[in-house]
Amino acid sequence: MQNLKNHLKTISKFESAVSLLSWDFETYMPPKAAQKRAEIIGEIAGHAFKLFTSDKTGLLIEKAESEASSDIDKAVIRVAKKEYEKAKKIPPELFKEFQITTSKAQHFWEIAKNENNFAIFQPHLEKIVELTGKIVDCLGYKENKYDTLLDQYEPGLKTSQLKKIISYVKPFLVNFLDKIENGTKPDDKILTGDFSIEKQKKFSEKILDFLNYDKNAGRLDVSAHPFTITIGAFDVRITTRYSRSDLKNSIFSTIHECGHALYEQGIPEDFRELPIGEGASMAIHESQSRFWENIVGRSLNFWKFVYPTFCEIFSEFENVPVEKFWKAINKVERSFIRTEADEVTYNLHIMLRFEIEEALINNKISVKDLPVIWNEKMKEYIGVIPEKESDGVLQDVHWSHGSFGYFPSYMLGNLYAAQFYHTMTKDISDFDERILQGDFKSILNWLREKIHSKGKIYEPLELLKNVTGEDLNPEYYANYITKKFTMIYNL
Amino acid sequence: MQNLKNHLKTISKFESAVSLLSWDFETYMPPKAAQKRAEIIGEIAGHAFKLFTSDKTGLLIEKAESEASSDIDKAVIRVAKKEYEKAKKIPPELFKEFQITTSKAQHFWEIAKNENNFAIFQPHLEKIVELTGKIVDCLGYKENKYDTLLDQYEPGLKTSQLKKIISYVKPFLVNFLDKIENGTKPDDKILTGDFSIEKQKKFSEKILDFLNYDKNAGRLDVSAHPFTITIGAFDVRITTRYSRSDLKNSIFSTIHECGHALYEQGIPEDFRELPIGEGASMAIHESQSRFWENIVGRSLNFWKFVYPTFCEIFSEFENVPVEKFWKAINKVERSFIRTEADEVTYNLHIMLRFEIEEALINNKISVKDLPVIWNEKMKEYIGVIPEKESDGVLQDVHWSHGSFGYFPSYMLGNLYAAQFYHTMTKDISDFDERILQGDFKSILNWLREKIHSKGKIYEPLELLKNVTGEDLNPEYYANYITKKFTMIYNL
Numbered sequence: 001m002q003n004l005k006n007h008l009k010t011i012s013k014f015e016s017a018v019s020l021l022s023w024d025f026e027t028y029m030p031p032k033a034a035q036k037r038a039e040i041i042g043e044i045a046g047h048a049f050k051l052f053t054s055d056k057t058g059l060l061i062e063k064a065e066s067e068a069s070s071d072i073d074k075a076v077i078r079v080a081k082k083e084y085e086k087a088k089k090i091p092p093e094l095f096k097e098f099q100i101t102t103s104k105a106q107h108f109w110e111i112a113k114n115e116n117n118f119a120i121f122q123p124h125l126e127k128i129v130e131l132t133g134k135i136v137d138c139l140g141y142k143e144n145k146y147d148t149l150l151d152q153y154e155p156g157l158k159t160s161q162l163k164k165i166i167s168y169v170k171p172f173l174v175n176f177l178d179k180i181e182n183g184t185k186p187d188d189k190i191l192t193g194d195f196s197i198e199k200q201k202k203f204s205e206k207i208l209d210f211l212n213y214d215k216n217a218g219r220l221d222v223s224a225h226p227f228t229i230t231i232g233a234f235d236v237r238i239t240t241r242y243s244r245s246d247l248k249n250s251i252f253s254t255i256h257e258c259g260h261a262l263y264e265q266g267i268p269e270d271f272r273e274l275p276i277g278e279g280a281s282m283a284i285h286e287s288q289s290r291f292w293e294n295i296v297g298r299s300l301n302f303w304k305f306v307y308p309t310f311c312e313i314f315s316e317f318e319n320v321p322v323e324k325f326w327k328a329i330n331k332v333e334r335s336f337i338r339t340e341a342d343e344v345t346y347n348l349h350i351m352l353r354f355e356i357e358e359a360l361i362n363n364k365i366s367v368k369d370l371p372v373i374w375n376e377k378m379k380e381y382i383g384v385i386p387e388k389e390s391d392g393v394l395q396d397v398h399w400s401h402g403s404f405g406y407f408p409s410y411m412l413g414n415l416y417a418a419q420f421y422h423t424m425t426k427d428i429s430d431f432d433e434r435i436l437q438g439d440f441k442s443i444l445n446w447l448r449e450k451i452h453s454k455g456k457i458y459e460p461l462e463l464l465k466n467v468t469g470e471d472l473n474p475e476y477y478a479n480y481i482t483k484k485f486t487m488i489y490n491l
Numbered sequence: 492m493q494n495l496k497n498h499l500k501t502i503s504k505f506e507s508a509v510s511l512l513s514w515d516f517e518t519y520m521p522p523k524a525a526q527k528r529a530e531i532i533g534e535i536a537g538h539a540f541k542l543f544t545s546d547k548t549g550l551l552i553e554k555a556e557s558e559a560s561s562d563i564d565k566a567v568i569r570v571a572k573k574e575y576e577k578a579k580k581i582p583p584e585l586f587k588e589f590q591i592t593t594s595k596a597q598h599f600w601e602i603a604k605n606e607n608n609f610a611i612f613q614p615h616l617e618k619i620v621e622l623t624g625k626i627v628d629c630l631g632y633k634e635n636k637y638d639t640l641l642d643q644y645e646p647g648l649k650t651s652q653l654k655k656i657i658s659y660v661k662p663f664l665v666n667f668l669d670k671i672e673n674g675t676k677p678d679d680k681i682l683t684g685d686f687s688i689e690k691q692k693k694f695s696e697k698i699l700d701f702l703n704y705d706k707n708a709g710r711l712d713v714s715a716h717p718f719t720i721t722i723g724a725f726d727v728r729i730t731t732r733y734s735r736s737d738l739k740n741s742i743f744s745t746i747h748e749c750g751h752a753l754y755e756q757g758i759p760e761d762f763r764e765l766p767i768g769e770g771a772s773m774a775i776h777e778s779q780s781r782f783w784e785n786i787v788g789r790s791l792n793f794w795k796f797v798y799p800t801f802c803e804i805f806s807e808f809e810n811v812p813v814e815k816f817w818k819a820i821n822k823v824e825r826s827f828i829r830t831e832a833d834e835v836t837y838n839l840h841i842m843l844r845f846e847i848e849e850a851l852i853n854n855k856i857s858v859k860d861l862p863v864i865w866n867e868k869m870k871e872y873i874g875v876i877p878e879k880e881s882d883g884v885l886q887d888v889h890w891s892h893g894s895f896g897y898f899p900s901y902m903l904g905n906l907y908a909a910q911f912y913h914t915m916t917k918d919i920s921d922f923d924e925r926i927l928q929g930d931f932k933s934i935l936n937w938l939r940e941k942i943h944s945k946g947k948i949y950e951p952l953e954l955l956k957n958v959t960g961e962d963l964n965p966e967y968y969a970n971y972i973t974k975k976f977t978m979i980y981n982l
Contacts, residue, residue, distance in 0.1 A: 013534040017508040020515055028519075032708040032725035036763075040723055043504040047538075217523040232531055234523035272527075 001067045004060040005274060007051075008080060012273035014048040016232040023237060026223040053087045072276065075457040079275035082155075089138045098131045102402040109400035116390040118371050121400070126367045128402045129360050136361065146358045149405030153282040154412060156459040159358060162408055165415070165474050166351050172478045173348050174381060176485070177334070180344065183489025186327035190320055197242045199313050204240055204254040206309055211292065211440050213238075213258050214265055226253040228260035228289075233272045236264040247314075248329055252293055259292030260285055262444060266452025280451075281460035282406065286413025287420060288447065294343055294414075295421050295480070296443070300326045301435040330488050336378070336386040337395055343414075344481060348381040350411040353396070357404050416464060418477035420451070423468040492558045495551040496765060498542075499571060503764035505539040507723040514728060517714040544578045563767065566948040570766035573646075580629045589622045593893040600891035607881040609862050612891070617858045619893045620851050627852065637849045640896030644773040645903060647950040650849060653899055656906070656965050657842050663969045664839050665872060667976070668825070671835065674980025677818035681811055688733045690804050695731055695745040697800055702783065702931050704729075704749050705756055717744040719751035719780075724763045727755040738805075739820055743784055750783030751776055753935060757943025771942075772951035773897065777904025778911060779938065785834055785905075786912050786971070787934070791817045792926040821979050827869070827877040828886055834905075835972060839872040841902040844887070848895050907955060909968035911942070914959040 021041050029037060051057070061081050068074045105124035112121035133145070141148045144159040151157070208220060216234075223239040230236045238257035242250045263279055271277035279285040296302050300323065303310075307322045317325065332342045338349040356373060359365040365373060374393040375385045386392035398406055424446055425431045434442055450467045464472060485491070512532050520528060542548070552572050559565045596615035603612035624636070632639045635650040642648070699711060707725075714730035721727045729748035733741045754770055762768035770776040787793050791814065794801075798813045808816065823833045829840040847864060850856040856864060865884040866876045877883035889897055915937055916922045925933055941958045955963060976982070 010534060013531045014538075016531045017512060017535050020512055021508060024511055024515070028710060028712075030706065030708050030710055030726055030728075032705075033723060036724040036726070040504045040507045043501060044508050044535075047505075214523075215521065217521050219519060219521055221519075232524060233527040235521055235527070237521075 001064045001073055004064040004080070005076065007057065007060055008076070008275060009273040011048050011051045012277075013232075014044055014051070018045045018048065019229050019231045023229050023231065026225075026227070027221045027239060049087070052084065057084055058088070071457065072271075075276050076274050079456055083275065086139060089140075090135055091138070094131070094134060094138065098128075098135065098402060101127050101131055102400065105400040105402075106397070109394070109397065113390045113394045116388045116394070118389045118393055121394065122367055125370075125399055128399065129367055129404075132402060132404050133361060133363075144358075145361045146405065149357070149361065150408065151405075153406050153409050154460055155281060156461050157408075157412075161472075162354070162412075165472065166354070168474050169347060169411075169415075169477065170351055170381070172474075173344060173481075176481065177332070177344060177348075177383070179491060180332055180485060180489050183485075183491045186331045186488065187324070188328035188331045190317070190325065191247050191328050192245060193247070193316070194244055195247045195314065197244060200242045200247070200250045203310060203313050204250055206313075207251070207254055207306070208258055210306065210438060211255070211258050211262065212444050213261055217265060218261055220254070226257050228257045228264065230264045230278070233269065236261045252297060252329075255297040256289045256293040259289035262292070262447070263288040263452050266444075266448045267455050268453055271455040276456040278456050280454065280456050280458060280463050282409035283412035283416055284451070284460045284463060286409050287416035288451070290413045291417040291420065291447075295417055296435060296440070298326075298330055298343070299432075299435060301432050303329075304436055305438045327488050330485070332485065332489075334382050334384045336384065336391040344485060345382055347411045347414060350407050352377040352381055353407040354411075357407065361404060412472075415472060415474050415477045416460075418480040419464065419468050419470070419473060420447075421480065422476045492555045492564055495555040495571070496567065498548065498551055499567070499766060500764040502539050502542045503768075504723075505535055505542070509536045509539065510720050510722045514720050514722065517716075517718070518712045518730060540578070543575065548575055549579070563762075563948065566767050567765050570947055574766065577630060580631075581626055582629070585622070585625060585629065589619075589626065589893060592618050592622055593891065596891040596893075597888070600885070600888065604881045604885045607879045607885070609880045609884055612885065613858055616861075616890055619890065620858060620895075623893060623895050624852060624854075635849075636852045637896065640848070640852065641899065642896075644896050644900050645951055646772060647952050648899075648903075652963075653845070653903075656963065657845070659965050660838060660902075660906075660968070661842055661872070663965075664835060664972075667972065668823070668835060668839075668874070670982060671823055671976060671980050674976075674982045677822045677979065678815070679819035679822045681808070681816065682738050682819050683736060684738070684807070685735055686738045686805065688735060691733045691738070691741045694801060694804050695741055697804075698742070698745055698797070699749055701797065701929060702746070702749050702753065703935050704752055708756060709752055711745070717748050719748045719755065721755045721769070724760065727752045743788060743820075746788040747780045747784040750780035753783070753938070754779040754943050757935075757939045758946050759944055762946040767947040769947050771945065771947050771949060771954045773900035774903035774907055775942070775951045775954060777900050778907035779942070781904045782908040782911065782938075786908055787926060787931070789817075789821055789834070790923075790926060792923050794820075795927055796929045818979050821976070823976065823980075825873050825875045827875065827882040835976060836873055838902045838905055841898050843868040843872055844898040845902075848898065852895060903963075906963060906965050906968045907951075909971040910955065910959050910961070910964060911938075912971065913967045 018041055021037065021044065025034070025037055025041070057080070061077060061084060064073070064077055065081075068077050101124070105121070105128055108124050109121050112118060132149070136145045136148045139148050146159045150159060150162065204220060208215065218236045218238065221237065221239045222241060224241065226238070226240045228236065228238045238254070238261045240250050240253040240257060263285060267277050267279075279288075303322050303326045307317075307325070311317050330342065332344045334345065335341060338346070338353075341349050352374070355377065356365070356370065360367065371389055371393050378392065379385050424443070428434065428442060428446060431443070434440075451463065454463060454466075458466060461472060464470075509532055512528065512535065516525070516528055516532070548571070552568060552575060555564070555568055556572075559568050592615070596612070596619055599615045600612050603609060623640070627636045627639045630639050637650045641650060641653065695711060699706065709727045709729065712728065712730045713732060715732065717729070717731045719727065719729045729745070729752045731741050731744040731748060754776060758768050758770075770779075794813050794817045798808075798816070802808045821833065823835045825836065826832060829837070829844075832840050843865070846868065847856070847861065851858065861884050862880055869883065870876050915934070918937060919925065919933060922934070925931075942954065945954060945957075949957060952963060955961075
């Protein structure tokens, strides 16, 4: 067991180097270094992959299996074995072809998006769908090809379960969106203007302090697309972005990434460098970022607490009542872009993508028809049709990465967050009051004890049941949305 | 040959990762991550070392030797072979013991320095001297054990040659220092005060632009001790440090590191990731940093050119004549600290260290006597005795790293720089005028053509002869010092 752990920890150190090389790529690297840097990352990541897929790993897992006694050791073996067997099933040539294809595709996706022309991206996406199908064939599947893709991000969740959840959430959201039309629309003009980057930076740093992000074990930088990355033990970094004209962007990016980082900073030290030393799944991770961003960060009490600090930095808001500000940041809109979507429409954007992915991988639709299908679904779910492909089918980078199966994590994260929240308020009955007092520590402690401290020991649905006593139940999400937006829209 | 090159380039990518991990350690890493980071660096550096010392490298070198036709290929083999054979001669256990010992020693050196107590460092230094002796025995030597140490930093240079040079430079400097006592001492009160870090930063960035440092292939950050590091192709970074009370510090640190970086940025692209893709030697590297820092950066014409920019940023200097400023930054002082020494006393600090190192490694003196020997030599060369060991024998980190043989590079760098400068002014006869006009590009181009573009193809003394047509001749340095300081001190 110790030999297996040492082997995995060695591999993890090469992955740490890859993380730092990637972080630097997005933050501080001089522009001319990009091409060589990609080669360096490829070399080190390839080495880590080779070490992990070596026969040595298989042998060590086999030997350790007979020794493992503690739950932690068993979990280490379970996660490592699953990853190992998966990696061994994909022929290296196919893996390499997939990497080369997606690396090219990203380039052409960017061009296609800039030129607002799906045809440029189409052949690359077709190739990716084809190779993804081959990979699924290698990995195997029972009911639905999409199960295999979903399992990469949300181990244990089946496509059929996801469809069932959507069959509840979709009509709820479509109806609620209609209902909101009759409410009082918040005025969000106050959120546009010219906001100093220095001030936004200062406020972002303040938020991190309020939310108990450990800056001695992390840091905040700037990148084009905000992200959280764990370089190694005591080194969980986040990035945000600042726009002079858009105040919301940096604030909620920072809180969102802080949510991810609090999860990572809460992983027990003795799980580090092992396969259990990370979040339970992509969606559990997203539940943490969404919890802090939306359930805490877009609540009235949160803003009542931070507003004095906020107004001290942004004196232009001194005469804006906090309720008005709170409503403004929660304005619901039938809009085109997922990343800018509010809490009500966000999941509709995800369902649309899931349905397209699931149909693509099962050969029920063709890549060439995506622009039309996209717009039809936009009309059906959100009620608006983008005028440009760059605001529609070309808006997300994910498909160019070949990340099919990833999008549902965003929706599941919202549902998990609402369900955790429901359970939490049973344990912390004065939740609202604590937020109002700025006591985020007791809330974080609850998440630490119930979720963060478990690392990847449990599969996500198992963890959810351990914490909430229930299977995934989308009603908590629906109740949360209904309650909150009924208030904001005076329904 | 191609196989050898590919192998070396692979190794170089792991070294790139180590460089970035180290750069980050000194600049942006959160403090709590230090211990784990050291482990990560150890793992990746160890992997690179293992790859390089593997039998594969030896075989590839052997095979390539018969194929190499171009001078470049021959140089690749020569440098790789020398390093390979050296590395193979040191038993891994000895290498490891040396690493563990020096890593511990750094820690105790720091404590000893803080507590101003050499006795704390003494046993660790004794161990390092002992292990260094063993390493020299493994590597072998002919005339003098110190030759082997010197060869690590200045390939080809013998201790006997160095002693001969010192026998010329030492009396010259000691006498010149006496002579200066009778001159007009510059007033440098203007250099102390309270100087905004932001302004110093702005001026440092301006300097980099003037000196043609390519910021798209590098960047300037802050660290406790300034350094230059090449992460990979098109990624040569420098750091500086800012002190509110000391204006000189950041300016000359920035110019010094810029000199190193200009060298690295001038290495031809097709040398990259190969053993010839770096500076010819430590002292040739130092000749570049010293050239820009002292010969250019502390010249009157340089300041005449940059002074308007400088005064625009530091308005408090508007009424200070540029000549007064120039004399102030060139004030000569009999002081204790090497890193703060002026151009006249600097080399005396180095000779003292060299003589101690050479005596130590040849068992002519004992570690325990160093504090006394140090002070005796300080009295003899510089004419002052430090009151504290932390200002004397404990001031430098080098010995705790086990870097015996390194110090002479600093002195040699000054001598090389003066000799290059002499040759350059024959080619660029209006050198002074160009500096005055801020035309640093033509000077850089000369260095690029004669020195930078050669990478590590030639050994340092060979390169010097190619460029200047002469062996190392310390008279150029003496002439440069005499001329410059005769003017400053009105001798």
